[in-house]
Amino acid sequence: MYQYDGFDQEFVRQRSAQFRDQVKRRLSGALSEAEFKPLRLMNGVYLELHAYLLRVAIPYGTLSSQQLKRLAMIGRKWDRGYGHFTTRQNIQFNWPKLEDIPDMLDSLAEVEMHAIQTSGACIRNVTADQFSGVAKDEIEDPRPWAEIIRQWSSLHPEFTFLPRKFKVSITGSSEDRAAIKVHDIGLALKKNDHGDIGFEVMVGGGQGRTPMLAQTIRDFLPKSEILPYLEAIMRVYNQFGRRDNKYKARIKILVHETGIEKLRSLVEAEYEALRASFIDLPQAEVSRIQNFFTAPPYQNLEDQEALLNQQAQQNTGFGQWLQANRTGHKQPGYAVVTISLKPIGGIPGDISSDQMDYVADLSERYGFGEIRVTHEQNLVLPDIRQDQLFDLYQDLVSQGLATANAGLISDIISCPGMDYCALATARSIPIAQALSRRFEDITSQQNIGPLKIKISGCINACGHHHVGHIGILGLERKGEEHYQLSLGGHAGFEASIGKIVGPSFKEHQIVDAVETVVQTYLDLRTEDEIFLDTYRRLGDTPFKEALYAAA
C-alpha cells in the first residue's frame, strides 16, 4: 500500500490543525455560518437531517487493517458505533458533534487518512476496481496510477474552484467493476496491437438529473502522458464548463453541448500547448509509486478446487457463499473474497465498529492485512488462501458477515435517502430492506442469477439507480413517497442508462412491482440469460404489460 511521505503527512496534519481553529472560531462566533460552511465542506463535514456527517476518503478503496481498526475506534468513540460505506468508496459517520470533528480528523491523520476533497467543486476521491492487483483478468494494476492522480489532484491550485465536483475512476481489467463510464473521467488500462499498455480516456459520464455515459476522447494514451492529458481536459473544462447553472456545470453537459469531436480538438490543442512546459512523468517516480503496490509474499500453492468442492458439498451454506462471494485470484491457490455488507433485511453498506475490528483481524490472520471497499458498498479480502476459505467463512458466519449474495438480487446499492440525507425526496433504505427480505432465500436468488438493484432517494442518484438493472428512484408526489422504476441500466464497459418503465409506484406497491419484473424475466428468459440479457433482447414491453396491464 502507498505510505505517506513527509510532505503528505505534514499537509494532512496542517489541514487538520487549520480546521480545529476554524471550528473554534465558529463556536465562539468569530466565524458566521455563511463563512464557515464552505470551510467545513472542504473538510468533508455536511449538516444532514439529524446531525453533522463526516465523510472520509478511502483512496481507490484500499484500507490497511490498521486503518480499518481506526475507523472502528472513531465510530465507537465519537459516533454511534458504526459507519456507512458509500458508492464512492468513502465511509460516512452519521452522528459526529462539530466540536469532536477536529479530534476525529487528527485521529485519521495518524493513520494517513483524511476527509479532504470529499465535498465541494474539486477533484474528488479517485475510485478504482476493488480487485486491483489481484484480479485474474487484470491487464495492469491501476492503483499506482490512481495514487499518481490522487497526488496530482490533491489541492491542485488550478482546480480547487471548478464549475462543479469532478470524479475520476480507473480500472485495469477486461471487466469494468468501477463504473468508470458514469464518471466525469473514466480511465481503462488496455493493451494495443503492439502489446503496449496505455489508457483509454473517457469523458463526460455522470448520473444525477441528466445521466450520461462517458465517451472516448482518446483511444490510447501512453501511460507516461496521463497527467498532462488530464490537465488539458481539466483546463478546457475549467475554461468552457458552464458556471451559470449548477445543473449544467458538470463536464457531461460540456461534452453534450460541444460534442465529443469538438471537445477532443480543444483538449488536444490544449495538450499540445501545455506539453512544452509539462514534463512527462519520470519513470523513476512511476517506479517509486509502483513499489508501494508490489505483490505481497505469496506462497507457491496449487489451486484447491477438489477440496473446495468437497467442503461445499458437506456444507451448502459454504457452497453458496463460495459461488457468489469468491472471485478468481491471479495467484494460484488464492482467492479474492467479497464480504457482503447486505445482510438480509439489513442496511446496505452499514458496518458496526465491532465488525470493522473483526474484519481487520481476519485480514491479518488470513491475508496480508489489507481490505478493499467496493463502490457496491461491500468489503473485499483480496488475498485468501483457498485452503483457508472454509475457516474464514465460519468466522464470518459468527459475525453475521457471510451473506452469500454478492452480485445477486439482495446485494442492493442504496444511498442513505431520507433516513439521513437532507436533500432526499424519499427514503431508500427501507425499500432495500423490504426487497432483501422479499427475495431472502439464497437458492432462489441464485436461480434468478446476477441482478443489480440500485436505489436513490433523490434525483442526485448517489445510489446509482440509472445504472441498476432495476433502478429505483424515490420521489415525492403530493406529500407522499413514490418510487419510479427504471429497467435495463448497467455499469461496466457495456454500460447503459436505465429506461423509466412507467408511472411511479407508492411505497407499499414498489416491492410487488419489482417482484413482477423479476417474475416476468423468469418466465421469458432463455437458458443462461441473466436479467439484463433478457431485457436487452425483449425491451421493456413485456415488463410494462406485466406491471400496468391490470391497472
Add this chain to the structure above:
Amino acid sequence: MAKKKEGPQIISAHRLRDGRPVFLGKDVIWQDIIDNAVIVHSEKDLETLMVEAKNSVEKQEVVEPYALSVTHEGNMIRPDHYRERIRALGPSILPEFHLQPSFAALESHPTHLPE
C-alpha cells in the same frame, strides 16, 4: 415543503454544536422534543418567533432556522410532512435511536411495507 399559509406552525433549526434538530420552545429555549415547541397560528406571530430564532443564530446557538407546518392535539405536535416527522423522530430504520415525541406512537415505522 409545502408551507401552509394558515394553520399551526413551529420553528425548527439545527443546534450548532452537534447539528441535532431542535425546536423553538418557550423563553427561546431550544427543545429536543417537538412537543415542547411554541405553536403559532398566524404569519405575524411566526415573524415575531422567527426574530427570536435569528437572535439565537447570532448567539451561535443554532443554524438554519425555518418554519414548518404541524398538527396538534392536546400535548402532541406532529409535523405534516413526512420529512419533518423523520427529522423529529430519528431515522425510520433505527427505532433504537428514536426520540419519544408523543406522535411517535402514531408512526408505523420503520415502514408499512409488505414483507
